[in-house]
Amino acid sequence: MSKPGGKVILGHGSGGRLMHDLIREVFAARFDNPLLRQGDDSVRLSINGQRLAFTTDSFVVKPVFFPGGDIGRLAICGTVNDLATAGAQPLYLAAAFVLEEGFPLEDLERIADSMQVAAAEAGVQIVTGDTKVVEQGGADGLFVNTAGIGLIPAGVELSGANARPGDAVIVTGTIGDHGIAVLSQREGFRFDVDVCSDVAPLSGLVKAALAVTPEIRVVRDPTRGGLATTLNEIAAQSQVAIHLVERAIPIRDSVRAACEMLGYDPLYVANEGKLVLIVAAEVAEAVVGRLRRERYGEEAAVIGWVREAPAGRVTLTTGIGGTRIVDLLAGEMLPRIC
Amino acid sequence: MSKPGGKVILGHGSGGRLMHDLIREVFAARFDNPLLRQGDDSVRLSINGQRLAFTTDSFVVKPVFFPGGDIGRLAICGTVNDLATAGAQPLYLAAAFVLEEGFPLEDLERIADSMQVAAAEAGVQIVTGDTKVVEQGGADGLFVNTAGIGLIPAGVELSGANARPGDAVIVTGTIGDHGIAVLSQREGFRFDVDVCSDVAPLSGLVKAALAVTPEIRVVRDPTRGGLATTLNEIAAQSQVAIHLVERAIPIRDSVRAACEMLGYDPLYVANEGKLVLIVAAEVAEAVVGRLRRERYGEEAAVIGWVREAPAGRVTLTTGIGGTRIVDLLAGEMLPRIC
Numbered sequence: 001m002s003k004p005g006g007k008v009i010l011g012h013g014s015g016g017r018l019m020h021d022l023i024r025e026v027f028a029a030r031f032d033n034p035l036l037r038q039g040d041d042s043v044r045l046s047i048n049g050q051r052l053a054f055t056t057d058s059f060v061v062k063p064v065f066f067p068g069g070d071i072g073r074l075a076i077c078g079t080v081n082d083l084a085t086a087g088a089q090p091l092y093l094a095a096a097f098v099l100e101e102g103f104p105l106e107d108l109e110r111i112a113d114s115m116q117v118a119a120a121e122a123g124v125q126i127v128t129g130d131t132k133v134v135e136q137g138g139a140d141g142l143f144v145n146t147a148g149i150g151l152i153p154a155g156v157e158l159s160g161a162n163a164r165p166g167d168a169v170i171v172t173g174t175i176g177d178h179g180i181a182v183l184s185q186r187e188g189f190r191f192d193v194d195v196c197s198d199v200a201p202l203s204g205l206v207k208a209a210l211a212v213t214p215e216i217r218v219v220r221d222p223t224r225g226g227l228a229t230t231l232n233e234i235a236a237q238s239q240v241a242i243h244l245v246e247r248a249i250p251i252r253d254s255v256r257a258a259c260e261m262l263g264y265d266p267l268y269v270a271n272e273g274k275l276v277l278i279v280a281a282e283v284a285e286a287v288v289g290r291l292r293r294e295r296y297g298e299e300a301a302v303i304g305w306v307r308e309a310p311a312g313r314v315t316l317t318t319g320i321g322g323t324r325i326v327d328l329l330a331g332e333m334l335p336r337i338c
Numbered sequence: 339m340s341k342p343g344g345k346v347i348l349g350h351g352s353g354g355r356l357m358h359d360l361i362r363e364v365f366a367a368r369f370d371n372p373l374l375r376q377g378d379d380s381v382r383l384s385i386n387g388q389r390l391a392f393t394t395d396s397f398v399v400k401p402v403f404f405p406g407g408d409i410g411r412l413a414i415c416g417t418v419n420d421l422a423t424a425g426a427q428p429l430y431l432a433a434a435f436v437l438e439e440g441f442p443l444e445d446l447e448r449i450a451d452s453m454q455v456a457a458a459e460a461g462v463q464i465v466t467g468d469t470k471v472v473e474q475g476g477a478d479g480l481f482v483n484t485a486g487i488g489l490i491p492a493g494v495e496l497s498g499a500n501a502r503p504g505d506a507v508i509v510t511g512t513i514g515d516h517g518i519a520v521l522s523q524r525e526g527f528r529f530d531v532d533v534c535s536d537v538a539p540l541s542g543l544v545k546a547a548l549a550v551t552p553e554i555r556v557v558r559d560p561t562r563g564g565l566a567t568t569l570n571e572i573a574a575q576s577q578v579a580i581h582l583v584e585r586a587i588p589i590r591d592s593v594r595a596a597c598e599m600l601g602y603d604p605l606y607v608a609n610e611g612k613l614v615l616i617v618a619a620e621v622a623e624a625v626v627g628r629l630r631r632e633r634y635g636e637e638a639a640v641i642g643w644v645r646e647a648p649a650g651r652v653t654l655t656t657g658i659g660g661t662r663i664v665d666l667l668a669g670e671m672l673p674r675i676c
Contacts, residue, residue, distance in 0.1 A: 005444075006442070008440060012469065022469065026447055027464075035466075036466065036467075050388050056468050057468045058435070058436050092392060099350065103345065127374050128392060129369075132676075134351075134398050139481070143481065
């Protein structure tokens, strides 16, 4: 039960601790079932022996057009990636629109074009949909929801609960690009930075990694709450410690400079085209080598290791050799980043 | 292509002609594929030989609490019913929330409670979800999206394209209850009427009908745009005429009186707990008899017949013996009714 008089605050949508608390206390407490308890970005189902992944995401990004993409590309890629991180081949998407009265039809067409381009790239079909309209002031432009179904091949077993001490932690490229690109376009915040969103469909990247070895334990996409939050989720689900080496984490100079200017930690800034993989140590170099040959994995790198203790914690060796705890995002950093 | 400078208007969300045009010109033109072209409320898929139904719906009803239900019950039942009308056994739902900063947590808990009650009644599990928060003024309270997966049993073939001349048209109870119940609570519109929303999960009702005979051709739920719009969709998909007998259509006196007062035609008012079935004439009485034994089908009745011509049209014999055309809803009657 929430406290009497409690209200939703922006931090409840951050991807961090407040969101985890809201989901646990309000939704998980009521909807509880073994499938919901899996706790990954998509759920793994079995229907008459077919192993499927199923996921949903609503997109409220502001502004709807940003360097490198728009809400349409984001909505397709976000759901494709949530299926891919379950090891599934993404197949079918549903798209639902909440439109504000007065939204320009040309913008809607541009967004639909962008969705179709991203769907074609990811090899998925948009097979059903829904359209609602609210009066002016009832929503902010448009919100898009995409739900998706994918097919999990035999033998693939990915879950945030599978990390084991000794495993290597891989990231497939530079972090923070999406968050900084969106923020640079926001009213009251506008600044010049030479960075585009990384928004991309990553099912090909997951497939490439799985082709190297079945010893892939975990695949996740570090979106809201950034790399730090995703790794904290994995550490908690697997009851392991994750240790990062700061200087191994790829970050663009422009993103680092923007973060310094704004007082943000890039570890908490959203990505929409990056994966975190946790793999057996002995295959780490082979997986990184393979990922680097892929379009969206050219800067893949090992950035840390899984340890036994302190279980549930993420730590980081800083550039100057110190160690600090990397916690779940505590409040709200960048509202409406996806 | 839309006209330059065109904007989204409320009528684009009506369920009627404007919405059909928007979907065709903006979405279907771009996303086009054979599955999307099925044109029913959920899509029928085959994955490795398993026949599945898949659907999505966003809910923006205003107010979120209304006589007989709330947005949570509506979100579960709406998606359960879209799966059921494909003949599927609804299995798994995904729930995504867009919350406005400041929304009371107690209301959110009440809505989540209501979702769980409806899910349990329908025999479905909520297995994955998403939560986004927008700043105050960025949305109106909360919007809920539900997507769902169901399993279509062997031998069941329901589609809006299956109606044949000679078939009977059945409705499972009184029409217009949901629309009038929601409207009666709306600010600037409030009036006293003794009617509750009919919002209910109808998968049991579909199952009961299918147990009588496989000669069920079409099952649909007449939500936005009402009975008139749903029958027009079926007439167009099946390229048949549908002829209704006005005095056979069950309508509560209170709903009829409210519609007269407000100048609405109950044929266009939304339902959330009713089905339209089109069945072979020879089984119509047996199906109606079976439906009447079910909780949500007590007032089931044959209300009309399918004819060959005029193909794509719905006509009605009025109480005084005249005949009129019942067209698709042309504009926006009741915004944010679901």
